[in-house]
Amino acid sequence: MAEGYVIGVDLGGTKLLAGAVGADLSVIHRTNRLVYGLSQDELVQMIADAMEEIRVAIGAPIEAIGFGIPCTFDSRTGMAVQAVNVPLKDIAFADVMTERLGIPVVVDNDANCHTVCESRLGIAQGATDVTLLTLGTGIGGGLLLRGEIYRGWINGGAEMGHMVVEMNGRPCQGNCPNWGCLESVASGSALVREASLAVARRPDTALGQALEEGRELTGPLITELATGGDPVARGAIETIGRALGVGITNLVNIFNPQVVVIGGGVIAAGELLLAPAREVMMERALAPGKDVVRVEAARFGPEAGMIGAGLLARDMLDGIVTGAIEARPPT
Amino acid sequence: MAEGYVIGVDLGGTKLLAGAVGADLSVIHRTNRLVYGLSQDELVQMIADAMEEIRVAIGAPIEAIGFGIPCTFDSRTGMAVQAVNVPLKDIAFADVMTERLGIPVVVDNDANCHTVCESRLGIAQGATDVTLLTLGTGIGGGLLLRGEIYRGWINGGAEMGHMVVEMNGRPCQGNCPNWGCLESVASGSALVREASLAVARRPDTALGQALEEGRELTGPLITELATGGDPVARGAIETIGRALGVGITNLVNIFNPQVVVIGGGVIAAGELLLAPAREVMMERALAPGKDVVRVEAARFGPEAGMIGAGLLARDMLDGIVTGAIEARPPT
Numbered sequence: 254m255a256e257g258y259v260i261g262v263d264l265g266g267t268k269l270l271a272g273a274v275g276a277d278l279s280v281i282h283r284t285n286r287l288v289y290g291l292s293q294d295e296l297v298q299m300i301a302d303a304m305e306e307i308r309v310a311i312g313a314p315i316e317a318i319g320f321g322i323p324c325t326f327d328s329r330t331g332m333a334v335q336a337v338n339v340p341l342k343d344i345a346f347a348d349v350m351t352e353r354l355g356i357p358v359v360v361d362n363d364a365n366c367h368t369v370c371e372s373r374l375g376i377a378q379g380a381t382d383v384t385l386l387t388l389g390t391g392i393g394g395g396l397l398l399r400g401e402i403y404r405g406w407i408n409g410g411a412e413m414g415h416m417v418v419e420m421n422g423r424p425c426q427g428n429c430p431n432w433g434c435l436e437s438v439a440s441g442s443a444l445v446r447e448a449s450l451a452v453a454r455r456p457d458t459a460l461g462q463a464l465e466e467g468r469e470l471t472g473p474l475i476t477e478l479a480t481g482g483d484p485v486a487r488g489a490i491e492t493i494g495r496a497l498g499v500g501i502t503n504l505v506n507i508f509n510p511q512v513v514v515i516g517g518g519v520i521a522a523g524e525l526l527l528a529p530a531r532e533v534m535m536e537r538a539l540a541p542g543k544d545v546v547r548v549e550a551a552r553f554g555p556e557a558g559m560i561g562a563g564l565l566a567r568d569m570l571d572g573i574v575t576g577a578i579e580a581r582p583p584t
Numbered sequence: 585m586a587e588g589y590v591i592g593v594d595l596g597g598t599k600l601l602a603g604a605v606g607a608d609l610s611v612i613h614r615t616n617r618l619v620y621g622l623s624q625d626e627l628v629q630m631i632a633d634a635m636e637e638i639r640v641a642i643g644a645p646i647e648a649i650g651f652g653i654p655c656t657f658d659s660r661t662g663m664a665v666q667a668v669n670v671p672l673k674d675i676a677f678a679d680v681m682t683e684r685l686g687i688p689v690v691v692d693n694d695a696n697c698h699t700v701c702e703s704r705l706g707i708a709q710g711a712t713d714v715t716l717l718t719l720g721t722g723i724g725g726g727l728l729l730r731g732e733i734y735r736g737w738i739n740g741g742a743e744m745g746h747m748v749v750e751m752n753g754r755p756c757q758g759n760c761p762n763w764g765c766l767e768s769v770a771s772g773s774a775l776v777r778e779a780s781l782a783v784a785r786r787p788d789t790a791l792g793q794a795l796e797e798g799r800e801l802t803g804p805l806i807t808e809l810a811t812g813g814d815p816v817a818r819g820a821i822e823t824i825g826r827a828l829g830v831g832i833t834n835l836v837n838i839f840n841p842q843v844v845v846i847g848g849g850v851i852a853a854g855e856l857l858l859a860p861a862r863e864v865m866m867e868r869a870l871a872p873g874k875d876v877v878r879v880e881a882a883r884f885g886p887e888a889g890m891i892g893a894g895l896l897a898r899d900m901l902d903g904i905v906t907g908a909i910e911a912r913p914p915t
Contacts, residue, residue, distance in 0.1 A: 325840075327872045335871045382737040394838070398734060405840025406713040409873040412837040417868070420749045420769075420830045431833065431868040438751075499751045502762065506743040507725070507838070509656075509736025537748070537762040540666045541658045542740040 257316045259570070260307055261563025262300070263363055263556075264288065264322045265517075266338030266390025266427070270555065271303050273311045274563030278374070280556070282310045293340045301353045317357040319566030319577075321366030321558045322346060323393055326408035331578050333360065334409065337427040337436070338391040347580035359562075359569045361577035362411060364393030365402055366561030367551065369575075371514050372397045373564060375552035380511040384504045385551070386413060387517035387558070388497070388526075391427065392436040396508070404576055414440070418499050438496035441472040441519045448475045448489035459483035476522045487525060494526040498533025505538040505546050516551030516558075523550060588647040590901070591638055592894025593631070594694055594887075595619065595653045596848075597669030597721025597758070601886065602634050604642045605894030609705070611887070613641045624671045632684045648688040650897030650908075652697030652889045653677060654724055657739035662909050664691065665740065668758040668767070669722040678911035690893075690900045692908035693742060695724030696733055697892030698882065700906075702845050703728045704895060706883035711842040715835040716882070717744060718848035718889070719828070722758065723767040727839070735907055745771070749830050769827035772803040772850045779806045779820035790814035807853045818856060825857040829864025836869040836877050847882030847889075854881060 258281075262271040268287050272280040284303050288296060300320075308315050324333040324341055333346040351358040361369075368377075368385045377383040377397070385395040392414025396403040404410055414436040415429055422433025426442055437443060449470055452460045459478045460470075468474055479486035501513050515527060531548050551557050568575050589612075593602040599618050603611040615634050619627060631651075639646050655664040655672055664677040682689040692700075699708075699716045708714040708728070716726035723745025727734040735741055745767040746760055753764025757773055768774060780801055783791045790809045791801075799805055810817035832844050846858065862879050882888050899906050 325870055325872060327876075337870075398729060399732075401730075403729060405873065406842045407840060407872060407876060409870070409876070410838055410840030412870055412873075415837045415870055416747070416834045417830050418748050418751045420827065429870070431870075496751065499748050503747045503834075505741075506746045507741055509738060509741030511737045539656055539668075539740070539743055539746055539760070539762075541656060541738060542736065542743075545738060545740070 258311060258313055259316055259563050259566035260304060260318045261559040261561070261566065262318065262320045263366060263558030263562060264320065264339060265363065266323065269300065269303060270559050271307060272559050272563070273307050273315070274560065278560070280560065282307050288339060291340060293342065293344065296340055297349060300350070304354055315356055317359065317566040317570050318350065318354065319366070319562035319564070320346065320350065320358065320360045321363035321562040322360060323363045323391065325412060326362070326578055328408040328578060331580070335428065337415070337429045347578045351580040351582050355582045357569060357579070357581045359565045359577050359579045361562070361565055362393065362395070362404070363387065363558050364395040365404065365411065366565065367393070367516050367557040368395030368397055368402060368561065369564050370553050370557040370561035371516065371551050374560070375557065376549045377512040377514050382508065382510045383512045383514060384413070384508050384510045385514040385516060386500065388439065388515060388519035389441050389517040391442070392440045393517070402576060408578065413500065413504065416500065416503060418496070418503070435500040439493045439500055443496070444472055444475060444489055444493045444519060445470055447492045448486060451485045451489055455485050458485045460485045472519055473521065479522060479525050490522045490525045491529045494529035495533050497526065498530035499537070501530055501534045501548060502537040505534060505542040509542040510546055513546055513548045514551050515548070516554065518555055520550045520554065589642060589644055590647055590894050590897035591635060591649045592890040592892070592897065593649065593651045594697065594889030594893060595651065595670060596694065597654065600631065600634060601890050602638060603890050604638050604646070605891065609891070611891065613638050619670060622671060624673065624675065627671055628680060631681070635685055646687055648690065648897040648901050649681065649685065650697070650893035650895070651677065651681065651689065651691045652694035652893040653691060654694045654722065656743065657693070657909055659739040659909060662911070666759065668746070668760045678909045682911040682913050686913050688900060688910070688912045690896045690908050690910045692893070692896055693724065693726070693735070694718065694889050695726040696735065696742065697896065698724070698847050698888040699726030699728055699733060699892065700895050701884050701888040701892035702847065702882050705891070706888060707880045708843040708845050713839065713841045714843050714845060715744070715839050715841045716845040716847060717831065719770065719846060719850035720772050720848040722773070723771045733907060739909065744831065744835065747831065747834060749827070749834070766831040770824045770831055774827070775803055775806060775820055775824045775850060776801055778823045779817060782816045782820055786816050789816045791816045803850055804852065810853060810856055821853045821856045822860045825860035826864050828857065829861035830868070832861055832865045832879060833868040836865060836873040840873040841877055844877055844879045845882050846879070847885065849886055851881045851885065
């Protein structure tokens, strides 16, 4: 494996997480940025600044950068085509970044990066057929099929968050033109919405009290109070867990995966989320898929995407073709 | 390619279609059997009888038989595990058939066989990434990913007919424990149901008159009258076409396929079905997948499964490993 440092970047709908990854895969410097409300130009500038911050902080050359961004791609042109939850559209992201930073760049969908990490180092290690969902602001999807990341014909696929599960359901969020997507019923945003509706009916609860005290209604707050036993918070997690179970049912019937990995911020809820999801899947999916699949929390939690992006950057240095989009500075 | 004849068999929820396929891939003897209402033993006997009929009719040795059956499989044991619309459950179908008939046998999901045919010889020729749906009694699914049939980890996947599109929808049919499956809103059975509901409100139509005259309400009747302009029949086809469009939206977002092929008996409705399906997909799916995909009728229509099963039998004779389940008589 190539020596020196790479940077792994995971861009989500709410924040960017980046870190320098050494040859031993340890992460030595992390940085976080909020991305909400930026224009495309501001977002690109912020990302370039974050890369520069890490480069200065570690005081050693950066050999390559791997980006996981929540977009579909067109591998024929290298463009990031559409993003639901970040302001990126029809941008040659790899070219733009390598030009700004003068470093080789590899770009993949963020959930694909999670899948790279969890299948090589994490909970799905050794499995050949893996489906992964990242539950955050939105829902990202990653596929490992026959041991290789599957991105679709031109890298526009694996968007399982935008699988319709309620054909006459509510409009999806961000730039998604669809409605009734899994993202609209099982994401972190859906969790906050469910808790918000429920607490309005039951303000006499720990969650109601927290809001009364001025705390913001967020996924982490809901998880914290659910873990402490608050019924409204628990109920909201169970509701999206059951909706997640419908999505997992679809993944089991379509892919017959060995492992379904659930990552992203919402997985902090752990078994409060996964137990109802598994129950629904066992009730609704077909045999033998339902009986052989493992439904597991991501081992690397919210860092999986960053580490996976770093792994892709290392692959690029090692000359391994992964199918992700690459760009190199002119020599 | 091996000389001599093979038999290709396509088993659906309503009927069995089988034919002897020559080395030039021409079909020289076809037979049809109704399967409705049989027990597993009766079904196995009926299939064995149909094979014997063809063997006698062509008066030449049969080198192998390929079966497309609407089941999930466990490739570790060779078992056909679960079928929604035919009475097959936990049966070592390939072993049973090769023992009865004394001929090498290869068994795959029926929609996979359709996919083999359409991707090698039909509308998806040359494409590497194809998703296929067969619309008949139920809905079967087939996947060609990176040029190879994808069956899931242990051959239990590609059941896109049992992808939930209405999480609180109606119970699915047959042995499916699920509800709101694509099969429940876009199959031939759903078409008959929609037409039945609509004609009850509008008996003063060509469809109402046909029923009055004692004709049975079937998919072919609905298609015939829709082609002739009957508004109730057209409306029913459009309704399931729009539901199909939701299913295709999911396939585009998940697989970013080059081609989506629609086969099975219901595709006789042609553009009356496909035009609304495409319209819904264009409205709901993400770019670039929605802009690059072709949504097409199967070229081989209802014979695609039979021919694909024959192709798998020829592959077996030629020693090509396809991933389908094989059995050979003891030597």
